[in-house]
Amino acid sequence: LLYSWNVGMGVNFSALYAYYLASPFNWLLFFCPAGLVIEFMTYMIVIKTGFCGLSMTYYLRKHCQTSDFGTAFFGVFYALSGYMAAYSWNIMWLDCIILFPLIMLGLEHLVREGKGLWYCLALGVSILSNYYISIMTCIFMVLYFIALLVMEREMTGKKLLGRCFLFAFYSLLAGGLAAAVLLPEVHALMTTASGKFKFPKLQDPYFSIMDMAARHIGNVESEIGLDHWPNIYCGVAVLMFLPLYLAAKRISGKEKAVYSILLLLFFASFSINILNFIWHGFHFPNSLPCRQSYIYIFLVLVMCCKAYLLLPGTPWRHVLLAFWGAVGFVILAQKLVTEEHFHFSVFYVAILFLALYLGILWMYYAGPRFRNRAVLCALALVSIEAAVNMTVTSVTTTSRTAYIRDNEEVKTLVSMVLPAHRGDGFFRMEKVTRKTKNDGAWMNFPSVSLFSSTANADLTRLFKKLGCESSTNAYSITGSTSLVDMLFAVKYGIYSEEPVDTGLREFVAREGDTVLYQNRYTLPLGFLVPDDFEERWDRELGNPADVQNSLADSLGAVPVLTLVTDTSQSGKELTFTPQEGGEYYAYVGDSKIEKVTAETWKGSKTYNNVDRGYLLELGYCTAGDMVTLTAEDNQDGIWADIYRFSEDGLAQACERLSAVPWELESWEETHLEGNISAADAGIMMTTIPYDKGWRIWVDGKEAPAEKILDAFIGVKLTSGDH
Secondary structure: OOEEOOOOOOEEHHHHHHHHHOOHHHHHHHHOOHHHHHHHHHHHHHHHHHHHHHHHHHHHHHHOOOOOOOHHHHHHHHHOOHHHHHHOOOOOOHHHHHHHHHHHHHHHHHHHHOOOHHHHHHHHHHHHHOHHHHHHHHHHHHHHHHHHHHHOOOOOHHHHHHHHHHHHHHHHHHHHHOHHHHHHHHHHHOOOOOOOOOOOOOOOOOOOHHHHHHHHOOOOOOOOOOOOOOOOOOOOOHHHHHHHHHHOOOOOHHHHHHHHHHHHHHHHHHHOHHHHHHHOOOOOOOOOOOOOHHHHHHHHHHHHHHHHHOHHHOOHHHHHHHHHHHHHHHHHHHHHOOOOOOOOHHHHHHHHHHHHHHHHHHHHHOOHHHHHHHHHHHHHHHHHHHHHHHHHHOOOOOOHHHHOOOHHHHHHHHHHHOOOOOOOOOOEEEEOOOOOOOHHHHHOOOOOOEEOOOOOHHHHHHHHHOOOOEEOOEEOOOOOOHHHHHHOOEEEEEEOOOOOOOOOEEEEEEEOOEEEEEEOOOOOOEEEEOOOHHHHOOOOOOOHHHHHHHHHHHOOOOOOEEEEOOEEEEOOEEEEOOOOOEEEEEEOOOOOOOOEEEEEOOEEEEEOOHHHOOOEEEEEEOOOOOEEEEEOOOOOOOOOEEEEEOHHHHHHHHHHHOOOEOEEEEEOOOOEEEEOEEOOOEEEEEEEEOOOOOOEEEOOEEEOOEEEOOOEEEEEEOOEEO
């Protein structure tokens, strides 16, 4: 629970736990067989979705002081909202969505009755479960606390000061309840790309209020990418009930004004970059936009539920006006909204559902003897509408068979080489055909790649300089050369397709369709480098091939990547014919190109996210067989540098760096021990990611850790045996 070598070259696992795994529900995994973890997580999504509806319905019954069955309709829409359709696979967020209505109820008790224990416990568990979504909840608690004070009928100066003190005290206490998880996580976040922020300048809105409001229409494609669209669907009936709420005479004008201002604030925060930045914990989200929209959905459903409960006193003509207003809005949206998320059919389906709701309301108004039937019909229609939207717009999944297809084969191969007591030297291994960047954690082997919101920003930058794929919250071995594998102690590779033998790797074992190879050139986890090693290696050359050649040059080795000069470029295609067989790489420097397809003697392969600047691994190319690179999404053509990898440079670099190794006697998750014999003074560089949690003892005395290459741990050594 403290540290793991299985992902990211070694990661602070307490930080991963705090963000991804802290849900109290996850402790039930102790009772789950290892082979059924997928089923556990799948059913947990279903169960938590149900709890979302339950907590919302409970809130509405308490808040509105009613036992009306209709509150369940709004609970269903909360549980199966557009937000849940888009983000239910983010299992670490779901506890916060469950707890939010309970936190709101607790805050209302605090303001009206001076009782804050409920609020404190609910908010504390939310922060414990997932601090990130809880940031948005906490921001809104401040706003809603002010709103409650404004709406409170009897508020004296003494009562105001008392409530402010209780709010501050119980809010801080809620954070304190989660401090054991929260404080280490805050420390870890300082090393991520989100740890440093610069307040943005005000820009034009992302889109209009009309475009945003139109996303209340059902079956609109969810947005989980880099666009900023909010997922705010919560039933098309809200298009009727919101006007009825605003027209209701039994609801005070002060309350209507407060709720309307809050909704307007959320529309602004969806569209204005500065507000968007603040809501997301003072940084812009890397995809998955408008993560605070669950709060907006909650407010809309509360307003609609109040309008529903006042139906017995609402004139039928108001209902008709609300219906035609909703239909008019849908027709206007069809005319004005041009986004590709809206299939033409969604407008017709929305009008159909509105007409069916009107029919049920007519039945409701027909008299008491029809009301039970109306309620049952409403439940059926609500369930159908919400289920259809969830089915159409939720994120697709893979089959269980595809997900676990090679798992047992990989685990068998790993068990052949993973030392039982870890006394045979440190190594990492990579699965070349990965399902995710976290396959090492899933199948239990020490790996390099990582996808995590707590990814080390310094390591991410180094990966990018070396030509490996990296982004705000991920880095991976994709794009690595044998030099990078050597440097990062990647001793083994797991392949779904047997690679061409180039002399750089040796066959170890086969299990089914999966093959294990050992790289011939691998450095130990630690090795001695001169004091001026960092100065001699120029890592700011821009082109990763030049950076790798600079490393070889700093060691007195010949270049590892040789530029191919005989290439031909025509429009979107670039071609070359290898003069000699070998491992080839391409570097596409144009950030406008996101997808490239390579045609080689082995067939076609497509590379995505090319704009991240990683080296494209073309694999083994035979002499005389033409290779074609095509830019799939760029009309301006393609330019790329093509390189052939040289084993001579690799062998020389490996010989020099491994001359003085740190010979490990044992290695565990949080403890490594070994010996090194240094003929000259220098720095023992490790490829352990730099983390202040590590402490170093040399010859029994604690020594300060050096930060090497701005990413790894090193320690200065004098000459001699240590």
